[in-house]
Amino acid sequence: xxxxxxxxxxxFRTKDGAxxxxxxxxxxxxxxxxxxxxxxxxxxxxxxxxxIKGFPMHPHRGIETVTYLRRGSMTHRDSxxxxxxIVDNQVQWMTAGGGIMHEEMPAPMDRMIGVQxxxxxxxxxxxxxxxxxxxxEEDFKYIEDEDSRIKIISGEYKGQKAYQPKYLPLDxxxxxxKKDKEIELDTIEGRQVILFTLLGDIEVEGKEVKExxxxxxxxxxxLKIKAKSDETVVLFLQSIPTKEKIAWAGPIVMNTNExxxxxxxxLRNGTFVKQPQE
Numbered sequence: 001x002x003x004x005x006x007x008x009x010x011x012f013r014t015k016d017g018a019x020x021x022x023x024x025x026x027x028x029x030x031x032x033x034x035x036x037x038x039x040x041x042x043x044x045x046x047x048x049x050x051x052i053k054g055f056p057m058h059p060h061r062g063i064e065t066v067t068y069l070r071r072g073s074m075t076h077r078d079s080x081x082x083x084x085x086i087v088d089n090q091v092q093w094m095t096a097g098g099g100i101m102h103e104e105m106p107a108p109m110d111r112m113i114g115v116q117x118x119x120x121x122x123x124x125x126x127x128x129x130x131x132x133x134x135x136x137e138e139d140f141k142y143i144e145d146e147d148s149r150i151k152i153i154s155g156e157y158k159g160q161k162a163y164q165p166k167y168l169p170l171d172x173x174x175x176x177x178k179k180d181k182e183i184e185l186d187t188i189e190g191r192q193v194i195l196f197t198l199l200g201d202i203e204v205e206g207k208e209v210k211e212x213x214x215x216x217x218x219x220x221x222x223l224k225i226k227a228k229s230d231e232t233v234v235l236f237l238q239s240i241p242t243k244e245k246i247a248w249a250g251p252i253v254m255n256t257n258e259x260x261x262x263x264x265x266x267l268r269n270g271t272f273v274k275q276p277q278e
Contacts, residue, residue, distance in 0.1 A: 002224060003187060003217035005207040007033045011042055011214070017055035020106075021045065025196065025214045028248060033216055035241040036168055037194055038063060038253055039118035042212055043072070044198075048108035057103040059272055060096035061263050062126045062253045064119040064167070067092045067104065068153065070174070070198065070233065072112035078102035079273045082132045091135040091153060093163070098127035098274035099266065115198065115235065120242050123255045125167045129274055135163055147181035150174075155238070158186070171238035177202075177227035185223045187238060193217045194237040200229030 011025035026040040034040075045051055057077075067074065068091045076092050077083040079101040086092050094102065106112060121128070141152040141160035152162040155171030177183050187193050195204070196214045203226040209215055217223060225234060247254045252263045266272040 001220040002205060002222045003193060003220035004205040005209065005215050006218050007216045008209060009214045010210065011212040016041070018053035020054065021050040023212050025212065031246050034194055034214065035192065035243065036120040036239050037117060037237060038120050040196060040214060041116045042196070042198065043115070044113045046111045051106045051112055052108055054105035055103060057101055058251055059099065059101050059267060060251045061099045061272070062121055063096050064121060064165070065094045065096065066117040066119060066172070067114065069112070069114035072109050072114055073107040075105045075107070076102060078132060080130060080132060084134055086134055089137055093133045093135060095128065095131040095167070097121070097125070097130045099272045100130040101273055113198070115196065117237070118253070119168060119170060119239070120253065121167055122242055123244055126254055126259070127274070128167070133163070139163055147178050148183045149176045168239055168242070171236070173236040175225065175234040175236055177225060177232045177234065179227050179230050179232065182224055182226040185225070185236070187221055187223050189219055189221050191238050192241050193223060195225070196235040198233045198235055200227060200232035202226060202232060202234060203228055
């Protein structure tokens, strides 16, 4: 059965961090519909003044952050001692778990384009030790033909396995589709499928979706996407909804207000940062 468009959410321009101009697509108001994706921010700028001040050191707890740059450069540093720079077609995957401090500082480029996704953790995994991993071209898998290319960033597709998340499963693909061509994807029934139009407009079962828009789909085992623009790049996310209560305060996402109170106390007492995985 083919999936159809269930919900659409158009991104809007806002600022975060130290004044980074970005397009916020998913957030507090979309948690239920897009579970387990809590937030999706899109970067797309040719002006370094939009983003150069970056995201100075700040805390996270209860989530995983996945930052993908199609183009650009961003340097990561965290309380576990990790540091490194991701550039074009690279990913940083951070498990905040029980508590981490980190910063992400972009470098000026001719164009910065990418996303940051917040992936929820189940209640049983909220306080796991923090971890960090960077992914690059050699970690991805590709399936392509004359009309399209599927870049498998995490999860798997048609037997091709890329990075396997330790907690919630996430099939994360970047789809490049030529104008007026259509791709049909196999999907897993019962799982949440979310698309984000990073570049260009698409059509899903007769429904047109503009650039910088996220959609959820009805259930099914097939999904057809038709490109409507000269450059069409779509992000595909497939996972399992947590169906759990959310208590959200800034960069901390837990399950209860008591969890948030404890996190606030930990920040004040200097006990927020947890030990990394061995």
